[in-house]
Amino acid sequence: MKSTMALIFVVIVIALAGFFIYNNSGDVSGDVVNDGDSGDAQKVVIGLKDGNYYPQEIRVKAGQAVEVSLDSSVVGCYRSFNIKQLGVSKYLKTPSDSVIFTPKDKGSYRFACSMGMGTGTLIVE
Amino acid sequence: MSFKQFIREMNGNRVEGELIHTFLYSLITGVIIYLAIFMINKDLVREYNLYLFLAILTYSLLTLTLRQVRAYKHFNCMAGMMIGMTAGMIAGFLPGFYVGATNGMFIGGVFGMAIGILFGIWNGKCCGVMGIMEGIMAGFMGGWMGAMTAVMLFNDHLIWATYIVTGVSWVIMFLLNYMIYFEMKESERAYHESHGIGILFSALLTLLTILLIAFGPRSALFG
Numbered sequence: 001m002k003s004t005m006a007l008i009f010v011v012i013v014i015a016l017a018g019f020f021i022y023n024n025s026g027d028v029s030g031d032v033v034n035d036g037d038s039g040d041a042q043k044v045v046i047g048l049k050d051g052n053y054y055p056q057e058i059r060v061k062a063g064q065a066v067e068v069s070l071d072s073s074v075v076g077c078y079r080s081f082n083i084k085q086l087g088v089s090k091y092l093k094t095p096s097d098s099v100i101f102t103p104k105d106k107g108s109y110r111f112a113c114s115m116g117m118g119t120g121t122l123i124v125e
Numbered sequence: 126m127s128f129k130q131f132i133r134e135m136n137g138n139r140v141e142g143e144l145i146h147t148f149l150y151s152l153i154t155g156v157i158i159y160l161a162i163f164m165i166n167k168d169l170v171r172e173y174n175l176y177l178f179l180a181i182l183t184y185s186l187l188t189l190t191l192r193q194v195r196a197y198k199h200f201n202c203m204a205g206m207m208i209g210m211t212a213g214m215i216a217g218f219l220p221g222f223y224v225g226a227t228n229g230m231f232i233g234g235v236f237g238m239a240i241g242i243l244f245g246i247w248n249g250k251c252c253g254v255m256g257i258m259e260g261i262m263a264g265f266m267g268g269w270m271g272a273m274t275a276v277m278l279f280n281d282h283l284i285w286a287t288y289i290v291t292g293v294s295w296v297i298m299f300l301l302n303y304m305i306y307f308e309m310k311e312s313e314r315a316y317h318e319s320h321g322i323g324i325l326f327s328a329l330l331t332l333l334t335i336l337l338i339a340f341g342p343r344s345a346l347f348g
Binding site: 003004006010014017018021022025089112114119 | 135136142144145146148149152153156159163167171172174175177178181182229230276277279344345347
């Protein structure tokens, strides 16, 4: 097989594989912000203690909106708050900034800063 | 111009004339393995399809350098060190970046470092211990840097950054193929081999990457 023919096959394989993979992809974005209505939200304020988020364990009710904010003790990249399993990811620049989301399923979800240095657990009951 | 000659040789009788075939066979191998796993459980790695697709393409591209270096076998020190460094760095950085973006910094760094060092040694040994050392150092650095870059971009434009670092790395790898041709165009080929090693290399890495992304440990950031 000549290289030109092989090159045509390469382009075809890449196009077909790319099309298949693109059509069967889940969410690959790391930029999701799951904001909602703050009306009856369960308010959670997280601080910083011993180099990690405090409290380490937060309990909320399933099916009800949760509003998370970070107080002024939280600095640097710790202000980038993420719960990957719930699609929550937001940089909370000031203590008045918050992220609102509604956890539908009961369970235990890890929250972390964007580099995974500060961590904790959100327990949905 | 030797670059035009290089492009012409990609359709010629030297090892450069086999590179597109090598890429094609490695690519098909990677895609078949991905599809086989997709048929078994389509939700296993669905969320990370983009990284897997790019990883399969990257592994196929890495086999080109491997084939070219093995064909000429012996290089002078400067060329060999450049080969070991570039191959080790890219082979460490991209797998580290992809696994870092899906599983976190630890597993991404370790995986990238392992692949980078392996590939750096394999290619760098064409000029002896200096190339091997260069390959080890580049693989070590590349693996951890790739994973760290991906994790630090998590709250930024990670997807765009993925395309950019992948595109730049692919151009560098292609230019490395050109550099090898440029250095060795007056030399005869020293070693003939089938496409088996490239296919095996691509298959093992694709399988390992899929298994790591699906079942490997994850940092707290990834739940």
